Amino acid sequence: MTARSRTSASANSWLIASGTVVFIVVALGFLAPWIAPYSIGGLEAKQLLETPSWSHWMGTDGLGRDLFTRILYGARVSITVGLGTAVIALVIGTSYGLVAGFRGGNWDHLMMRVVDIFYGLPEMLIFILLSLVFGRNIGGLLIALGLVSWVRFARIARGQVLQAKEFLFVESANALGASRRRVLLRHILPNILGPIIVTLTFSIPSAILAESTLSFIGIGINDPYSAWGTSWGTLAQDGYRAMRSYPHVIAFPAAAIFVTILSFNVLGNGLRDLLDPKQR
Amino acid sequence: MIPILLKRVVHGVLVLWVVATLTFLLLRLAPGGPFDSERKLPPEVLANLEAKYHLDQPILNQYLLYLSGIARGDFGPSYKYLDRGVTRIIAETLPTSALLGGLAFAFAILSAFPVGLLAAYYRGSFIDRLCLLVATLGISLPNFILGALLIWAVALQLGWLQAGRWDDWSSAILPTITLGAAPAAYLAALLRSSLIETFNEDFVRTARAKGLKESLVVMKHALAHSLIPILTVMGPLAAALLTGSFVVEYVFAIPGMGRFFISAVTDRDYPLIMGVTLVYTLLLVCANLVVDMLYGYADPRIRAQS
Numbered sequence: 028m029t030a031r032s033r034t035s036a037s038a039n040s041w042l043i044a045s046g047t048v049v050f051i052v053v054a055l056g057f058l059a060p061w062i063a064p065y066s067i068g069g070l071e072a073k074q075l076l077e078t079p080s081w082s083h084w085m086g087t088d089g090l091g092r093d094l095f096t097r098i099l100y101g102a103r104v105s106i107t108v109g110l111g112t113a114v115i116a117l118v119i120g121t122s123y124g125l126v127a128g129f130r131g132g133n134w135d136h137l138m139m140r141v142v143d144i145f146y147g148l149p150e151m152l153i154f155i156l157l158s159l160v161f162g163r164n165i166g167g168l169l170i171a172l173g174l175v176s177w178v179r180f181a182r183i184a185r186g187q188v189l190q191a192k193e194f195l196f197v198e199s200a201n202a203l204g205a206s207r208r209r210v211l212l213r214h215i216l217p218n219i220l221g222p223i224i225v226t227l228t229f230s231i232p233s234a235i236l237a238e239s240t241l242s243f244i245g246i247g248i249n250d251p252y253s254a255w256g257t258s259w260g261t262l263a264q265d266g267y268r269a270m271r272s273y274p275h276v277i278a279f280p281a282a283a284i285f286v287t288i289l290s291f292n293v294l295g296n297g298l299r300d301l302l303d304p305k306q307r
Numbered sequence: 308m309i310p311i312l313l314k315r316v317v318h319g320v321l322v323l324w325v326v327a328t329l330t331f332l333l334l335r336l337a338p339g340g341p342f343d344s345e346r347k348l349p350p351e352v353l354a355n356l357e358a359k360y361h362l363d364q365p366i367l368n369q370y371l372l373y374l375s376g377i378a379r380g381d382f383g384p385s386y387k388y389l390d391r392g393v394t395r396i397i398a399e400t401l402p403t404s405a406l407l408g409g410l411a412f413a414f415a416i417l418s419a420f421p422v423g424l425l426a427a428y429y430r431g432s433f434i435d436r437l438c439l440l441v442a443t444l445g446i447s448l449p450n451f452i453l454g455a456l457l458i459w460a461v462a463l464q465l466g467w468l469q470a471g472r473w474d475d476w477s478s479a480i481l482p483t484i485t486l487g488a489a490p491a492a493y494l495a496a497l498l499r500s501s502l503i504e505t506f507n508e509d510f511v512r513t514a515r516a517k518g519l520k521e522s523l524v525v526m527k528h529a530l531a532h533s534l535i536p537i538l539t540v541m542g543p544l545a546a547a548l549l550t551g552s553f554v555v556e557y558v559f560a561i562p563g564m565g566r567f568f569i570s571a572v573t574d575r576d577y578p579l580i581m582g583v584t585l586v587y588t589l590l591l592v593c594a595n596l597v598v599d600m601l602y603g604y605a606d607p608r609i610r611a612q613s
Contacts, residue, residue: 147322147595149587151550155572156330156584159337236449243451244557246572260451267455267558271463281452289447296443 042297048290056102059256065093067100067256076273085279088265094276098283100256104248105235105287107165108172108258112234113227115173120180121223127181128188129211139185145178154237155246164248165255168241172234183226187219194218221302228298232291239263239284259284315599319592326588327377330581331370337575360384373581382582387574393582396567401586403473404563407482407555408548414487415494415544422491423498428525430503438495445492450551454485454558471560486555490544497540501533508532531605538602545594549587 055062064084077087085094127138154175161167191197192215200214241247242260259280266277348356357363360383361372376383382393391399426438461481462470472478505511506529514524553565560566564583571579 143318144322144325147318147588147592148326149546149550149584149591152568152584152587153326153329156333156580159572159575160333232447240449240451240554243449244554244569246569263452263455270455270459274459277455277459281455285448285452288449289444292443292447 038297038300041293042301045290045293045297048286049294052102052287052290053106055099056104056106059096059099059103063093063096063099065096067096068092076269076276078273078275086273086275088262088276094262094279097257097262098259098279101259101262101280101283102256102287104165104256104258105239105284108168108238109231109235109291111165111169112172112176113230115169116177116180116230117223117227119173120177121184123177124181124184124186125188125211125216128185128192129207129215131189131192135185139182142178142181146182150175151237151240155241158241158247163246168238168248172237176230176234179230180223180226183222184219187222188215191215191218225295225299225302228291228295232288232295235284235291236288243267311603312596312600315596319596322592323585323588327374327581327585328370330584331373334577334580335366360386377585382585383578385571385576385579387571387576387579393578396579397564397582397586400562400564400567403561404552404556404565407479407486407561407563408552410479410483411487411490411548411551412544414483415490418487418491419494419498423495423502424525424530426495426499427502427506435499438499442492442496442499445488446496448489450485450489451554451558453488454481454555457481457485458558473559473561482555482559482561485558486548486551489551490547493540494537494544498533498537501536502529505529505532535602535605538598538605541598541601542591542595545598546591549590 060067074083074087077083079086083093083095085098088094088097123138123142127135127142154171157171157174158168161170197210197214200210205214238247239258239260242258243264245264247260248258262280263277263284266273266275266280269276354363361369364372373383380394382397385391385393385396388396422438422441426435429435458470458481462468468477468481470481510532511524511529514528515521519528552563553568555561556563556565557569564586567579568583570576571583
């Protein structure tokens with residue numbers, strides 16, 4: 028009994044800690060223009076590659092730009108990519124899975140065949156190909172990532188619907204003559220939200236990882252002077268080139284990526300234990 | 308077993324066809340052509356180039372030409388490397404990538420098994436919590452960051468190894484660790500939870516009750532049973548190693564297929580992009596096929612079904 032409550036208490040504190048970090052990263056990203064100490068385009072020709080100091084908390088890069096400012100704006104890029112992709116994949120995948128599971132029969136069979144084929148594709152490569160078509164900017168990357176990652180939601184949603192269809196309250200709603208639309212949206216959807224929220228939480232860090240990886244190897248967001256923000260992956264690539272003499276330039280973006288992905292993953296684990304105890 | 312296998316092969320061919328068609332269409336849709344350069348080419352030169360690569364023909368013809376080429380193992384000419392065809396580039400670079408992937412796979416298995424076993428056996432202990440912590444960190448650490456970190460610490464600061472070379476066995480150490488770390492962490496965590504579940508099963512209790520040596524209980528009965536969930540993730544794991552390899556090849560400047568893929572993307576060298584994508588897909592399909600077969604072999608219930 029005591030051991031059990033202790034583990035759940037420590038699980039809760041992990042949930043709260045990771046949730047707080049996630050909240051801070053999101054807030055910093057969206058408030059970047061107001062809290063950044065320097066302007067995003069500001070160059071200081073006399074202060075190239077400076078190490079961290081009171082005036083430049085994270086030092087400056089090879090063009091004399093304040094790294095802390097660039098990291099803040101980069102948070103906006105990462106969070107937009109993460110949340111945007113997750114929402115696109117959620118909408119496409121969940122509605123697809125809902126329809127497949129709810130219709131059942133041949134429809135279900137055919138629709139899940141398509142999902143199976145998507146599952147067999149090398150995700151990252153298809154993502155790269157799609158990003159070539161939709162353009163190497165945030166919008167294009169969002170669409171490309173969303174189109175790659177919707178299948179996960181489709182599988183989860185369909186499996187959940189198949190289970191929920193057997194519930195007695197669904198049967199009674201059917202017996203009372205509720206429309207199919209009403210049964211699906213009012214009775215089934217709310218009951219399958221837990222696993223979908225968990226999937227959503229996990230798909231955010233994988234989108235951030237995919238975007239920063241592509242930007243690091245130079246085939247992601249192709250806009251190093253954007254006034255809207257540069258990807259952490261691009262910042263890390265800049266730092267990687269100067270790593271031998273100026274390791275701070277890569278250290279801060281790398282830490283930002285790691286901490287963000289880690290806290291989303293820990294948050295996802297916590298939410299899974301909380302909302303979806305079966306999958307543990 | 309045979310009908311299931313046949314079904315899987317058909318599925319694999321279907322996946323390959325979908326990827327071939329998809330890459331073909333996507334790259335035709337992509338803005339910008341392979342011969343767009345800063346200085347505009349004279350129209351006659353452009354026309355000749357397009358004729359040489361069949362780009363002047365109707366799109367359906369191009370598609371059929373492309374498919375029949377693939378069937379013969381010919382991925383066409385590279386737009387960038389004029390002296391070599393895509394097939395030759397792949398044949399030259401694939402062994403390097405395969406070696407790296409194989410080493411990383413071996414590293415992942417060899418480090419995940421002892422760690423997962425220890426953590427599960429001493430569940431809740433300090434070792435267990437340490438393993439869980441390392442696994443969580445390992446899953447969240449992108450491999451380009453790990454690679455850069457290893458180069459900085461081991462090669463630049465300590466000077467134990469050299470980075471950016473690919474000539475003897477010592478140059479493979481850091482890339483192998485970089486590529487294998489995340490799969491190792493993932494496998495260890497999975498093996499741990501699978502083993503913990505198995506330890507509670509009746510047959511483990513029976514094995515202990517009849518006085519079997521503890522090492523035999525763990526190694527033979529429990530471990531064999533826990534392997535099944537491990538096998539199911541081998542497919543996605545192979546995919547992670549494949550796609551991870553081009554990041555690692557980039558970070559460590561290894562002359563493998565992935566690095567050519569990256570430069571092909573920047574150069575819009577369409578045949579090379581399509582060729583590498585297809586080879587990656589083929590490898591993935593084969594990996595999944597092998598996993599399915601092993602899965603059927605490992606689980607008697609599945610063997611009985613067919």
